[in-house]
Amino acid sequence: MPPTPPADAAPGLIDRVQSFVSENRTALLVGAAVLAAGGAAYYASSSSSSSSSGAERKKKGSSKPTSGKKKPGAKSVKDADGPILEERKPKAVAEESNEDLEVVAQTPEALAAMSVDERKELAASYKTKGNTAYTSKKFAAAARLYTLAIEVSPKPEPVYYSNRAACYINMTPPLYDKVVEDCDEALKLDPNYVKALNRRAMALEGLQRHVEALRDFTAATILDKFTNQSASQSVERVLKKLTSAKATEILASREPRLPSYTFVSAYFAAFRPRAPPKVSEPPSTGDNTLLLALDALKAEDYPHALSLVNEALGQDISTKEARAEALNLRGTFRFLTGNVAEAQTDLQDSINLLPSFTQSLVKVASVHMEQGDPSKAFEAFDAAIAQNPDDPDIYYHRGQVLFIMNEFGDAAENYTKSTSLDDGFVFSHIQLAVAQYKSGNLANSMATFRRTLKSFPNRSEPQNYYGELLLDQSRFEEAVEKFEKAVELESNKPHHPNVLPLVNKGLAIYQWKQDLGAAERCCTEALGIDPECEAAVATLAQLSLQQGSIEKAVELFSRQADLARSEPELVSALTYRYASEAQLEFMKTYPGMAAELRAMAMAMS
Structure with missing residues (x-):
């Protein structure tokens, strides 16, 4: 980050835009909620499909995946929440742990002679043996047994496909394509099958199909009501991989252009x-x-x-x-x-x-x-x-570098030196006040700002940045007054006015009155003056998320990515864009979840 003046508030303003989302995410769904809220402790579901509440999981006897030391020579299990946790085994099954796992497939004639109940019972026995083999980490044998269960079952059962997928993901090398195929089948039968979603997501991640993996991890996180910490962490992990790779690709091919x-x-x-x-x-x-x-x-x-x-x-x-x-x-x-x-x-x-x-x-x-x-x-x-x-610019910019490094006391000394050599440069005074504020010297900071306002009555910058400090203290009405004065002074400029006071005003009104419409109007006006103002685009994108306008938010986050100057800014914009796209995909796949999802987001706010 170059040592830019306080007038270049875009990076800091964008940080505030994104932090206000976590503070006011009444209508935010998974996009920011997963990123900001994370999840509670993870308990493996003991049902065969959709998740249950934490209390229900504890009642059924499920537990957190263990992470203890492995025994010498033991194979690691990539899918810790494997088939053995799919259902509670009845007592009779527990006594069969030493039974020979080698079985003979039934002939078509034999199957034809069986009743529906007999075929159900036979399929269940194959599944039980498959669970035993999986527990012993005999993944190929377990996969064969689940295949037999699929073949003899009188109707398709999602658990058999999901269990076989868990075997494939643990083979060396993992058979990711087969995992995807089996989970596809399981999810056709039960779209709410969280384990199948997680397994398919793991396989898609292994295949470097990160957009699809993010889609599945996001869906699993929401269906588990944000209680699955593992899925939430997976969302963050895949987002990081996806956005880092995409940012590198964009920066390598982007033509240089002025911000x-x-x-x-x-x-x-x-x-x-x-x-x-x-x-x-x-x-x-x-x-x-x-x-x-x-x-x-x-x-x-x-x-x-x-x-x-x-x-x-x-x-x-x-x-x-x-x-x-x-x-x-x-x-x-x-x-x-x-x-x-x-x-x-x-x-x-x-x-x-x-x-x-x-x-x-x-x-x-x-x-x-x-x-x-x-x-x-x-x-x-x-x-x-x-x-x-005696060049005052040297000390001002050295102060900026020290400010970036959080050395606020040393920065203030340099700003003071700059003003002693030339007290007619407004930014040295402003930045001195900001450094004093960052150092915890509130009284000195406010006094410096008041002197600066008096010394530079026709400059908008002191009004704008004094307003920012007032906003930081939740003095909303006073802050809006300062921003409006800054906007008025900017409108008198012979050339293009600085639009950041307009964006600040919009944020202040939203934080003060939760008035989304007024905030949007401020940012839209700012973009009418400077169509490439990244701070205005970022704010509108976050406001769209607040209103549940996910498609509009995706469009704006894409625009923010186009405007981003540095890799960190680009990664941030892409993160929100892909998270929002995954949320949008969830809403299309699970349209009946819209009201419930909004209620969950409100509960998290």
């Missing part, structure tokens, strides 16, 4: 304005193109500025100061588009041309932080201070 206007403008606003570089007289073609790029940057026309600076660097720029400026600007755009390696090259070339160019050194520090190397970031800050110890 939203809100993000880019916030990043450039974090650096104090500087005079344009000196060029020759008359200016060269490259000089003129560069000056046009800087004019476009000042006008906040970022795509045009990017195009022009690329063009300028292919032309004849007359002075090393101007070329260093062009390399700095192109390196900044490359950094913002996620091209970190080439950004570092441009910024280092800028420094090589002009070692006193402290802004390039500060931005190199941002690159090192993005690469997870704070020690090199601080080396870059030290080099910048050696060149110009």
